[in-house]
Amino acid sequence: MRDREGSVIWGLLLLAAGLAAAAPVTYSEHIAPILFERCAECHHPGAAAPFALLTYEDARKHAAQIAAVTARRYMPPWPPSPGVGDFVGNRSLTDAQIAMLAQWARDGAPLGDASKAPRPPRYTAGWQSGEPDLILKIDQGFVLPASGPDVFRNFVAPVTIQQSRFVRGFELRPGNRRVVHHANVIVDRGRTLRVRDGQDGRPGFEGMDISVESGNGFDPDSHFLLYKTGTPDAPLPEDMAWRIDPGTDLIVNMHMQPTGKPEKVDAEIGLYFTDQPQRRQPMLLQLENDGAIDIPPGSAATSVTDHLTLPVDVDLLAVYPHAHYLGKRVEAWAEMPGGGETPLLRVEDWDINWQASYTFRSPVRLPAGTRVVMRIGYDNRAANPRNPNRPPKRVRSGNRSADEMGHFWLQxxxxAGESGAPDPRLRLQEALMRRRLEKYPGDFEATFNLGGALDALGQREESIRLLEAAVRIKPKAAVARNTLAGALIDAGRLNEAIEHLRMAVGAEPEHADSRLNLARTLLEAGDARGAATEYLVYLRMRPDDADARMQLAGLYADERDFAAAAMHFERAAKVRPDDADLQTNLGTALSLSGDLAGAAVAFESALQLNPGHDVARSNLEQVRARLKKP
Incomplete structure (x- = not known):
């Protein structure tokens, strides 16, 4: 009996000794470093989280809540599964950190030695990356209703620059952070989406996922331009800046959540420029199979897959998965050409509220021949707490929040190819579009884009065949006729090109690229008057296109209408004030129109810009001599 009692007492003593030996967990030494590193980005005054975690009192009041949500790994939000992908900004907690938070809460949230606490991070109320070089405001008066479902709205922000610039970083300030959950920024180089602005009587236009029409030339998207609370904007490497041109719109696609009262929505985009041109050109590749999405009510076994075989070596920089409310399991992997698989990302419990892009700490090399695969599973049961339909109903693909999507983007x-080799991005575009045609035979987007890529790769015969097919699919698509015209021009078939360009502007009179190309092609065909007419129409749409305005000025000069030529040279010079040749042409036109004093000023400006400009100097001497004559 004594032995049994002794053993029990001995066991209790051992347990007590173990507890006594455990180091106390305190705010100052253990908890503050975790909160500052993993939580404060969202939990600080003015941020989206409902309370701050920058002081001991902040944390003490919420100790039990912190322990509960971290134990469930609900907070801090980090959807990727551990061990799959090594990403920048990983906010997940280790098991040891979660255990410390739990013990600290159980022990009454002790402060410990306050002198050992780290200094809390500091957050400014203004621009986190410093004052931008250009600020675009979105203050169109849109008011978010007090209640109802989440709202997905797009707002147009015209880019107010006079010459092309390279963007090394951007920052979106959402205004009311509790309203704007996240936002995507889309570059609309052709300003094709602004026609939808306000069509329903309110600022902006609806749509959860939108796409833009490409303009002249091949210029694919290259960067994820996203805003997500708690995800700071990292500056780009200087040699990977992206180009932005005059006449561009930025489309801000906002996901907004009602707060219980009407909220005015305003936001600002800050752009940070660099003088260093882009030398390395990334590209965004999209895996998707939306056409296969058909999710019966009650199903938890529906999934879609897609794959792409890479035709060139690439470094994978980042990934961005996307699904709506029924998304459940997201995964992607790379099947290597020599055998074996490399996992890229896995999310076991998808939540649209925490979607984000993920940048690898080190690029993942994927050689040519790699087959990249994605799979997204859906849960359309009533047991899915994020299911927006009660009771569940059949769901197919679409860009409304009540529809579904299944996308996986790769950056x-x-x-780099050999000197003189075609842009390797064109090979990627070709592979993407051929894969899309496998999924969707007769698809306009794939037919059109494949034709454009092949034209750029010099495969003219197949390019024209595909572009003609695209025009048959959508006869009124100005962008298709415009691109087909370019291929026909390259083939020396000017008359056919002009016919398609006339049909393009007939179908879409405001399609600026078609109008510009029609003017250029008419001029090449010898129809100077027709070209001048089209340039005038085009310049009403894009008044700051200095090249087009100089071309029109030259046409007026050829017709000896020097006053009109001078007017257009002068307007071009306002856009390009540092162009000595342009100032010289302006001076010549002014001189021939009889404005000698104005001509002298223009020639002097040219010489200030380029003291060695012999034509400007000679013309200035002649003008001064004429001005001295009685």
Missing amino acids: VLPA
Whole structure:
């Protein structure tokens, strides 16, 4: 009996000794470093989280709540599964950190030695990256209703620059952070979406996922331009800045959540420029199979897959998965050409509220021949707490929040090819569009884009065949006729090109690229008057296109209408004030129109810009001599 009692007492003593030996968990030494590193980005005054966690009192009041949500790994939000992908900004907690938070809460949230606490991070109320070089405001008066479902709205922000610039970073300030959950920024180089602005009587236009029409030339998207609370904007490497041109719109696609009272929505975009041109050109590749999405009510076994075989070596820089409210399991992997698989990302419990892009700490090399695969599973049961339909109903693909999607984006940097070789991004575009045609035979987007890529790769015959097919699919698509006209021009078939360009502007009179190309092609065909007419129409749409205005000025000069030529040279010079040749042409037109004093000023400006400009100097001497004559 004594032995049994002794053993029990001995066991209790051992347990007590173990507890006594455990180091106390305190705010100052253990908890503050976790909160500052993993939580404060969202939990500080003015941020989206409902309370701050920058002081001991902040944390003490919420100790039990912190322990509960971290134990469930609900907070801090980090959807990727551990061990799959090594990403920048990983906010997940280790098991040891979660255990410390739990013990600290159980022990009454002790402060410990306050002198050992780290200094809390500091957050400014203004621009986190410093004052931007350009600020675009979105203050169109849109008011978010007090209640109802989440709202997905797009707002147009015209870019107010006079010449092309390279963007090394951007920052979106959402205004009311509790309203704007996240936002995407889309570059609309052709200003094709602004026609939808306000069509329903309110600022902006609806749509959860939108796409833009490409303009002249091949210029694919290269960067994820996203805003997500708690995710700071990292500056780009200087040699990977992206170009932005005059006449561009930025479309801000906002996901907004009602707060219980009407809220005015305003936001600002800050752009940070660099003088260093882009030398490395990444590209965004999209895996998707929305056409296969058909999710019966009650199903938890529906999934879609897609794959793409890479035609060139690439470095995978980042990934961005996307699904709506029924998304459940997201995964992607790379099947290597030599055998074996490399996991890229896995999310076991998808939540649209925490969607984000993920940048690899080190690029993942994927050689040519790699097959990248994605799979997204859906849960359309009533047991899914995020299911927006009660009871569940059949759901197909679409860009409304009540529809579904299954996308997996890759940001890749193609390996540099040999000198003089075609842009490797064109090979990627070709592979993407051929894969899309496998999924969707007769698809306009794939047919059109494949034709454009092949034209750029010099495969003219197949390019024209595909572009003609695209025009048959959508006869009124100005962008298709415009691109087909370019291929026909390259083939020396000017008359056919002009016919398609006339049909393009007939179908879409405001399609600026078609109008510009029609003017250029008419001029090449010898129809100067027709070209001048089209340039005038085009310049009403894009008045700051200095090249087009100089071309029109030259046409007026050829017709000896020097006053009109001078007017257009002068307007071009306002856009390009540092162009000595342009100032010289302006001076010549002014001189021939009889404005000698104005001509002298223009020639002097040219010489200030380029003291060695012999034509400007000679013309200035002649003008001064004429001005001295009685």
